Structure formats: structure tokens, C-alpha cells
Amino acid sequence: xxxxxxxLLTPDQYLEIERQAPYxxxxxxxxxxxxxxxxxxxxxxxxxxxxxxxxxxxxRPCEVYKSDMRxxxxxxxxxxxxxxxAVCGPGAFADDHVDTLINPSFxxxxxxxxxxxxxxxxxxxxxxxxxxxxxxxxxxxxRIHVELYxxxxxxTWLLREANQLQDIVQLRSIGCHIHLLELHEKIHEx
Numbered sequence: 807x808x809x810x811x812x813x814l815l816t817p818d819q820y821l822e823i824e825r826q827a828p829y830x831x832x833x834x835x836x837x838x839x840x841x842x843x844x845x846x847x848x849x850x851x852x853x854x855x856x857x858x859x860x861x862x863x864x865x866r867p868c869e870v871y872k873s874d875m876r877x878x879x880x881x882x883x884x885x886x887x888x889x890x891x892a893v894c895g896p897g898a899f900a901d902d903h904v905d906t907l908i909n910p911s912f913x914x915x916x917x918x919x920x921x922x923x924x925x926x927x928x929x930x931x932x933x934x935x936x937x938x939x940x941x942x943x944x945x946x947x948x949r950i951h952v953e954l955y956x957x958x959x960x961x962t963w964l965l966r967e968a969n970q971l972q973d974i975v976q977l978r979s980i981g982c983h984i985h986l987l988e989l990h991e992k993i994h995e996x
Contacts, residue, residue: 820833820838830876854988855889858982872889875891875905881935891910891913910939914943939957942954952969953965956978
């Protein structure tokens with residue numbers, strides 16, 4: 807029987823490895839875990855959301871990032887890569903590398919069969935600890951369905967759902983809206 811102990815990484819060790827790695831990994835409690843690849847539908851949905859927000863941010867002090875922007879959650883120590891993340895106002899970063907955002911206003915996750923339970927459960931718990939985060943969106947890739955969680959003034963979270971192509975979801979935290987028809991553009995092509 808093996809009694810090998812698992813070596814845990816410090817956050818600095820993780821960042822040193824991650825910044826040189828050819829693939830992305832998340833980090834929590836000393837453990838680095840590689841992210842799974844995404845399906846075509848996942849990439850199209852995330853890309854459509856990014857494009858819509860990018861267009862709506864023109865001339866405004868807001869920025870939107872794709873899944874390559876790492877987000878650090880100080881309250882729990884999680885380093886993660888949301889599918890889409892946005893900040894209005896000055897972005898705050900963990901260090902001078904400017905590759906780890908610590909104050910997102912909004913983020914979105916496209917649900918995959920392999921990550922849906924984590925995205926809805928533990929990851930959602932982590933996200934709710936971020937003081938700056940006002941809204942987060944979960945997007946189903948197997949049907950037309952989104953869930954928007956909005957932080958209320960008393961700290962509770964309100965859920966709103968949309969599941970029709972004609973629905974429009976208002977993202978008040980960043981002054982944007984999402985047309986589900988546009989979000990699902992090209993999903994059934996290819």
C-alpha cells in the first residue's frame with residue numbers, strides 16, 4: 807500500500823506554473839485542476855455573449871473578457887476562469903501581471919454536462935462570496951434556458967429565468983441586455 811503524500815501548491819506556485827502552461831487550470835486549497843475542453847455549442851454561446859456585451863460597452867468604462875481572464879476570489883481562495891466576465895469601472899487585479907481580475911461586476915458560465923453540477927453548486931457558492939459581483943448568468947447549452955442571479959440590497963440572491971427565443975434578459979449591474987435569439991445565433995448550424 808502506498809503512503810505517498812500529495813504535495814499541495816501555494817497560490818504563488820500555482821500562478822508561476824499557470825502563467826507558463828499551454829492549457830488552463832483552476833486552483834483551490836493547494837490543488838491545481840485542469841479545465842475540460844468545450845463543445846462547439848459552448849464556444850458559440852460564450853462567443854455570442856462576449857460579442858453582445860463588447861458591442862454594448864462601446865464608449866463606456868466597462869470591459870468584457872472571454873474565458874482566458876483568470877478571476878481570483880479572495881474569500882475562498884479559488885482561482886477560476888469564468889466563460890465570460892465583465893467589470894464596469896476600473897478593473898482591479900491581483901498583481902502587476904494584470905491577468906487575474908479580483909472585482910468582476912458580472913460573470914457567466916455556459917453549463918456543460920461534465921461541469922453543470924459544479925457550476926451550479928460549489929462554484930456558485932464561491933461566486934456569491936465576491937463583494938463586487940452583482941449578477942451571474944448560467945446558460946444551458948442543451949436547450950434555450952438561462953438563469954440570472956442578481957444580488958439584492960440585503961445580500962440575498964434573486965433568480966430570474968428565461969427560456970424563449972424572444973426573451974430579453976436585463977443585466978442591470980452592467981447596463982446591458984441579452985436577446986436570447988442573438989445568444990443562440992448559429993447554435994443549430996454546422
